[in-house]
Amino acid sequence: MALRGARAVRKVGASAVAARDGARRRRAASPQARRDAILAAALDEFSGRGYAAARLDDVAKRAGIAKGTIYLYFADKEALFQEMVRSMVNPILGTLEALREVDIPARMLVERLLDVFVREVYATRRKDIVRLILSEGPRFPALAQFYHAEVIARVLAIVRPILQRAVERGELPNDALARFPQLIVAPGLVGILWHALFDAFEPLDVPAMMRAHLDILFAGRGT
Amino acid sequence: MALRGARAVRKVGASAVAARDGARRRRAASPQARRDAILAAALDEFSGRGYAAARLDDVAKRAGIAKGTIYLYFADKEALFQEMVRSMVNPILGTLEALREVDIPARMLVERLLDVFVREVYATRRKDIVRLILSEGPRFPALAQFYHAEVIARVLAIVRPILQRAVERGELPNDALARFPQLIVAPGLVGILWHALFDAFEPLDVPAMMRAHLDILFAGRGT
C-alpha cells in the first residue's frame, strides 16, 4: 500500500499501450461487451507474443480491466485462448455453408473459395487466428481437432464431390485437385505466413498471387 | 512422460547421480560433439514444446550434460535457439546451389525442387525447423531475415529466371509461376503443417500430394 508508487514503476512493455488504469471504470459495459473486449485484447496479445509469452496482465490492461476480471469470464489462460480462437472461427462457418451449392462449376467454386479466403481471412484478423492455430495447434490438440472438424473437414466435404464430378466431366485435366483439395488453399497459407515473416524484407502481393494460383489451376481453360 | 517426472522434487542428495539417466557417457566428448549434442537436444525440446515453453533444464538432461554447461556453448536461450535453427538450415544451402544450373527445363527444375523438399526437408527433422521458423519467426526477426536471405531469396533467385525463360519460350501456359514462385513450395508447407496438426484425424500422403501438385503445374504437358 505504502509502496504503491514504487511498485507501480515496473517496466511497461509495448503491449501495454492501451492501459488506462487509474480511471475508475466500472462503466455500464454489458457482460457481452466486456467479454468481447477481453477476447479482442487476447487476440492482440496472443498473436503478438504467442500463447506462452502472452501475459494476462497485458491482456487486462489492453482490455481496460483488472487482471482478476478475466477470471470472471474465462476459467484460465488456456480457456481464454481456446475460446478466443473459437469465437473468431465460428462466424465464418456460416459463410462456408454458403459454398454448399451442388451444381456449381469447379472453377467457380474454387474462385469463390479463394475469394472468401482473401476477404474473410487474409484481409482480417482471422489471418492471425490461422497463424495461431498453425503455431500453437500442436500444443492444443483440442483446438487442432476443432479446426479440422469445423473448418477443414467441412470445406473438403463440400469441395471434393464437386471436383470429382468436374474430373468425370473432363472439366479438369487430371484428378490431382480432386484427390488433394488441400492444394487449393496452400497458397493462402503461404500468403499468411509470408506476410507475418518476410513482408518486411520482400513484400508479397497475396491477392495477385491467389489469382495467379487460379490461372495455374485452370490453365489454358479460358479465364 | 519421462520429462514430466522431473516435476517431482529434484532430489539434491547423492541420488542426483541417477537422475542423469539416458545421458550420454561421461567420456571426454570433444567440444564440437558436446555442442552438437546440445543442439540436437534443443531441436527436440524446442520443436516439441515451442520456444517459450521449452526448458533448458530438459535440453540439458536430454543432452546428458549439466544445465550450466549450456552457457559455456551458447550465450542464452535465445542464442541457442537461433544457432540451432541455423545449424539445421546451413547444410541444405549447398544443396540449393546444386540447383543453380542455368539451362534446365522448368519442369525438371521444379521436380528437383520438390524432390529436394520431400527428401531433405519433409522426411527429416528439418520439417520441424520449418515449423519452428513459421511459428517463432515473428518473435525472432533476425531468424526470419536469415531464413529469407539464405533460403527463400536464394531459391527465388535461382528459380525465377529459369521460369521466366520458360515463359518466354512458351513452355508454360502463363507467367503465374514465374511471378510467384512461392506457389511451387506452398503445398510443401501445407504438408508440414498438416502433418503436425491434423494427421491424427486425417492422414495426408504428402509425397503423393506433391506429385499431384506437379501434375497441376504442368497439366496437359505430358508427365
Next chain:
Amino acid sequence: MALRGARAVRKVGASAVAARDGARRRRAASPQARRDAILAAALDEFSGRGYAAARLDDVAKRAGIAKGTIYLYFADKEALFQEMVRSMVNPILGTLEALREVDIPARMLVERLLDVFVREVYATRRKDIVRLILSEGPRFPALAQFYHAEVIARVLAIVRPILQRAVERGELPNDALARFPQLIVAPGLVGILWHALFDAFEPLDVPAMMRAHLDILFAGRGT
C-alpha cells in the same frame, strides 16, 4: 464437491440466477434471520476448511445471499468468524449458570458437567466451535480471551470451591481435581479431536469414554 464445481467460470450472464441453487427463497427474510443464515453458513465453511481457507463466496452461496450482503452484517471476514463463535458459545452460558448450585456433591457436579458436555457440546455443532477455538485461537487472541473469560474461567469458578469443599470433607482421595479442574474436561477434548481426526481409522465411543472417565475420577467410591 458442489463447492468445488464453483471453480469453473462463474458465468456472469443470465445463467447466474440458477447459480443460487440450494439457496433459501427470496422472501423478505428478517434481518435477524438473514444474519443467522450467514452465521450458520459461516459455521459450516469455517469448520469445514479452517478460517484461512474458508471462502466468503461459499459462505454467501450457502446462506443463499450475495457475497456483498455479508458486509452489511459483518465488518469483515474476521468479524464474521468471531461473531459466529460467540453466537454459538453464548447460548450455553446460561446452562453453565444452572450448575451454580452451592451444595451439590462433587460427584454429582462432575456428572452434570460431563453430561452437559456430551449433550450440549459433543453431540452438537458446538464441538466444531471448540475445535475452531482450539485451532484458530492462537491467531485470534480476542477470541481466546473471550472463551477463557466467558466459559473456562466461569466453569472453573463454579467447580473449584465445590471440589475444594469435597476435599475438605474427605469425599475425594486427594486434592488433585480441586487444583486442576481442567482434568475434568480433558477427555472431552480428546473426544472432539479424535472424532475429527481418527474416527475414520479407529472409531471411539466418546460417551462411554466419558463414563469410564467418571469411574476413574471417583474410583472405588461407589457408582
Next chain:
Amino acid sequence: MALRGARAVRKVGASAVAARDGARRRRAASPQARRDAILAAALDEFSGRGYAAARLDDVAKRAGIAKGTIYLYFADKEALFQEMVRSMVNPILGTLEALREVDIPARMLVERLLDVFVREVYATRRKDIVRLILSEGPRFPALAQFYHAEVIARVLAIVRPILQRAVERGELPNDALARFPQLIVAPGLVGILWHALFDAFEPLDVPAMMRAHLDILFAGRGT
C-alpha cells in the same frame, strides 16, 4: 534490477526477523543442513500462522535462503508441511519402542508415558507439532493417518495389554483405563492447548497437572 531498492522495501513481518539477504550466502552448507534449516523455519512459520496463512516467502527468509530454493528440497508447500511434521514425529518413535517392556507394573508404565510426554513433547517444539496435527489434520488426512498409525495406534498397542493385565491382577479399581487408554494422555493435550491459548490470561503448571492426573489414576494406591 533497477527496481531493486524500491522493491526491497515491502513491509517485513515479524516472522522475517531471521532474514539475512543481501549477503551472498552460497556457503558450503551441506544439503542436509540446508534441508534442516528449511524444516526448522517451516516449523516456526506453520506453527505461528497455521498452514494456509504461512508464506513460503517467510519460510525462505527465516531459513536464510531464496524462495526458489525451497523447491529444490520439497515438491510444494504441502509436501514441506507434511515432511516437516514427519521429521518431528519420527525421532520419538524409537522412544515409544523403549516403552515396550512386557512385565512392567501399570503405574510405572503410565508414569513413564507421562514423563516422556512432558519431556519429549510438552517441553519441546513437538508440542507445536501436536497442535498443528490437531489443527490441520482434518485438511491433511494422510497426516492424520500417519500420526494415528505411527504414534497413537502404537502407543495404544503397547499400553492396552499391560493395563488389561493390571485389571486382571486387581491392580486397578476398574477396567476404565484399559478400555480407554486415551484417558492417559488427555491432560497432555489440555496442557498443550491451554499453553497456546490461555497461558496469557491464566498460567497453568502442566507438569504439576500431569502429576495430579497420576494421583487420580492411581488414587489411594500409594504414591
Next chain:
DNA sequence: GATGAATGAGGGTTCATTCAT
C-alpha cells in the same frame, strides 16, 4: 571446462473487499 545448487524476477491464479446499480 563442467557442474548443479542457488537465485529471484515474473506470471497465473485466488479471494477479501468495494461500490455502482
Next chain:
DNA sequence: TATGAATGAACCCTCATTCAT
C-alpha cells in the same frame, strides 16, 4: 437493503541465469 461484477494485492510456483566448487 441487496446485489455481484470488478478490483488488485498477495502468494505459490517456475525457470533462465549465475557462480562457487
